[in-house]
Amino acid sequence: MSVDLDVVRKDLVTACGKVRKGKAADAGDGGAPVPALVASPGSTAEAAAVMRVAAGHDLAVVARGTGSRLWWGTPAARCDLVIDMSRMNAVTEHAHGDLVARVQAGARIGDVQAALARAGQEIALDVPGAASVGGVVASGLAGPRRLRYGTPRDLLIGITIVRADGTIAKSGGKVVKNVAGYDLGKLFAGSAGTLGLITEATFRLHPRPAARAFVTAGYAAVPAACDAVAAAANSPLVASAVELSRPGPGGPIRVGVLLEGSPDGVAARAARMAGLLGDGVVADAPPAWWPGAPQAGPGQTLIRVSFWVSALARVLDTVDAAAAQAGVSPLITGSAGAGVLYLRTPAEGLLGQPGAAGEAGGDPEWTADPGGTAGQAIPAAVAEFVAAVRAAVAGERGAVTVLAAPAAVRGELAARGGMNGTVPGLALMRAVKDQFDPGHRLSPGRFPESA
Amino acid sequence: MTAKAVTLAAAMREICGACDVLTDPLELRTYECDGLTSHRTVPALVVLPETAAEVAAVVRACAAAGVPFVARGSGTGLSGGAVPHAEGVLIVLSRMRRVLEVDPVSRRAVVEPGVTNLAVTQAAAPHGLFYAPDPSSQVVCSVGGNVAENSGGAHCLKHGFTVNHVLGLEIVTPAGELTWLGAGTGATAGYDLLGAFTGSEGTLGIVTKIVVKLTPAPEAVHLVLAAYDSLEAGGRAVTDVIAAGIVPAAIEMMDALSIEAAEAAVHCGYPEGASAVLLVELDGPAAEVEAELATVRKLCEAAGAREIRAADDPAQRAGIWAGRKSAFAAVGRLSPAYIVQDGVVPRTALGDVLARIAALSAESGIRVANVFHAGDGNLHPLVLYNDAVPGEAERAESVSGAILDACIEYGGSITGEHGVGVDKSRYMPKMFSAADLDTMQLVRCAFDPASLCNPGKIFPTPRLCGEVPGHRRGPRPAPSGAEIF
Secondary structure: OOOOHHHHHHHHHHHHOOEEEOOHHHHOOOOOOOOOEEEOOOOHHHHHHHHHHHHHOOOOEEEEOOOOOOOOOOOOOOOOEEEEHHHOOOEEEEEHHHOEEEEEOOOEHHHHHHHHHOOOEEOOOOOOOOOEHHHHHHHOOOOOOHHHHOOHHHHEEEEEEEOOOOOEEEEEOOOOOOOOOOOHHHHHOOOOOOOOEEEEEEEEOEEOOOEEEEEEEEEOOHHHHHHHHHHHHOOOOOOOEEEEEEOOOOOOEEEEEEEEEOHHHHHHHHHHHHHHOOOOEEEOOOOOOOOOOOOOOOOOEEEEEEOOHHHHHHHHHHHHHHHHHHOOOOEEEEOHHHOEEEEEEOOOOOEOOOOOOOOOOOOOOHHHOOOOOOEOOOHHHHHHHHHHHHHHHHOOOOEEEEEEOOHHHHHHHOOOOOOOOOOOOHHHHHHHHHHHOOOOOEOOOOOOOOO | OOOHHHHHHHHHHHHHOHHHEEOOHHHHHOOOOOOOOOOOOOOOEEEOOOOHHHHHHHHHHHHHHOOOEEEEOOOOOOOOOOOOOOOOEEEEOOOOOOEEEEEOOOOEEEEOOOOEHHHHHHHHHHHOEEOOOEOOOOOOOEHHHHHHHOOOEOOHHHHOOHHHOEEEEEEEOOOOOEEEEOOOOOOOOOOOHHHHHOOOOOOOOEEEEEEEEOEEOOOEEEEEEEEEOOHHHHHHHHHHHHHOOOOOOEEEEEEHHHHHHHHHHHOOOOOOOOOEEEEEEEEEOHHHHHHHHHHHHHHHHHOOOOEEEEEOOHHHHHHHHHHHHOHHHHHHHOOOEEEEOOOEOOHHHHHHHHHHHHHHHHHHOOOEEEEEEOOOOEEEEEEEEOOOOOOHHHHHHHHHHHHHHHHHHOOOEOOOOOOOOOOOHHHHHHHOOHHHHHHHHHHHHHHOOOOOEOOOOOOOOOOOOOOOOOOOOOOOOOOOOOOOO
């Protein structure tokens, strides 16, 4: 920051009124720097005024929704100003006849879904209700239903952003079918606050399904589980999700399929899907182990492995071998039918025996693991594990991305391909960053500097 | 005038082989336009590379010489996106037409850009899979062109657009470097350049390989045809179907004039004297589709249908679709010339906008046939005129423009699937602010700072990269020939 804090503060107050000093909590959990100031704009115009002040004073800026994944990826290296979006929490427009909704970025997804549900509609994303719309878009977060509905970028049809210099820009619109101009929404979905500030997003909606069924089955052997995943995902029964969960390397594998539709249709499809899975069990509620959107607690490392589904068995074997070699025991879950798995290593000091944790039922939170003294997720071991999986999966046209990790693991990873490994198109991404944020003031250090 | 591009001919022959470089004026002329024949420019040079490495070398040669280049697939585009540059190289990708891989377990295929849209589905069909985006030109249009335009088709209402079905692209950057965008898995670290590139109309680089998502073929497909005495009644049926929570694979509507044209052209046997024909296609698991079919029939009847037909076997469905799919070509029988529009309105504004179109038609004496994707509000008004009558083309153009103005006024878009190209760049400032367009230019500048890659498309007044916003130059490149625009 180039000038006196009081001067900056005064300018920010002029811009949006709601300004306070930063607190430790504003930095989130992951050891990001505590901001000097926090501004809470109430409109896109106020947000633009705040961004102009930040540009004028050369402030490093971090956008914040609810802060739940602020520590994901590589946290910002500098932060003078947090822009807290929580006051921009309105559903600006819900055109239910058009199956379209425009919402402000600070709105919580759960609140938005509740409002849309009154017309029997939803944004077809199964992500935590507490997450903000802007945060979900910026992190590209998606749960099991990504198989059928895609990720935020597939549902986003328009976006309003504020650029680093305070310019307000939009692309897309409020019609689903629209190819006029570049689709900035795609660029901002997953941009993690490094290209600009998202202030509004417009989504295409889907009718809420009248009924759903979860068909689940367990397998002791990898090939049988992989056959079940492929059969379910390739079936014309139209699965909304095909999930896999394995409590640890070498352990039994659960496969779960979500079907959505009319009550009669779902019942008929579920019965057939149970047959496809071999010996599937049908329920109308998710099993206790249903993964939901990827999540990580403090100290845990969350790794995304993406691959071609035909390589699933080899990916699972690779994870086993790498885990044994490195001496870690990750929980393996994810949208196997969509070619995405999440590996979550326990926090330091909470490592369980392979295959033991999560078997007690319920969401396999490692903090509830009773065998927590069996080992330690040493940062170097986690990094070695990541590097080994990455090396093996590269041959499968897959990618290994560390979505969240404690600072010690990030440090160990720095010399082992970093958080992202080889990123296709990185040179172009750097060029895009330089165009949108020439001063590298927006979440500096997060991306692409970290890649 | 000898364009600089011509001096590249020898280098291009080195790269592609002599028979893949065209300099003969008559041969060059073959490529003067794409599917939008009202914009024509003869390119200085045409090359037909056969590999990604050749494309990269061609682009590097252009970049080194500062010569603009334009990529072309099958040339079926309807916005002039592949109109050549008079002083540039046209890179034709139709010789790159191999399906490189089909992985049925992963539901993925890897294809070259010149592969036709339908060929992907044909390669996938033996595995019970299909490629979902299906523009009407799917028999000839190329997947590379589909990526450039983010093509839709009648079934994108339910199944999405090209951008939802492309998982990885190998591209040649405007500097001539080969790189991948996306890894073919749908989950990649960093910015979604794959998504930003798709639909960029050939202005950010040239696609050389495409990883597409394949979809399990639906178990059951039912097509319902309902005939109405007014567009309003048909529109009510559409509203009621959507309100019932049904997402059909397609909902299409045609008005009396387009029905008449289709009937004359392909004898599709649509109910005689109908003012509107509504087609609703349902696909999915048999258990769901049967129930939806009953609901749709009931709602179509309740909206006042004078006749309802349903078809579930492929031949019957094809017969009914033939009328709709032939509509664009069929109006050629009604009128010596016509403009195909591609505006979009929020679906709930369809009635108002159709009334506006009828009024515009009545005021101007210019006939307008309406064919539209009723489910997503994408209108294809066909504005009919006789180019032999002085002034009629201008009046048709003015009606066409007024239709787009109405689309923008109702919160819609100037193009739903045909793209902006050269045809609609002048409407972009009506839909987007100067700041919006300037921000899009940042993407352009990141990919193509020299502005050599399909210049003059999409944006009315491109900014020189590195220039301070607000200080604009004229259209680049400045038209030096007679017939650039």
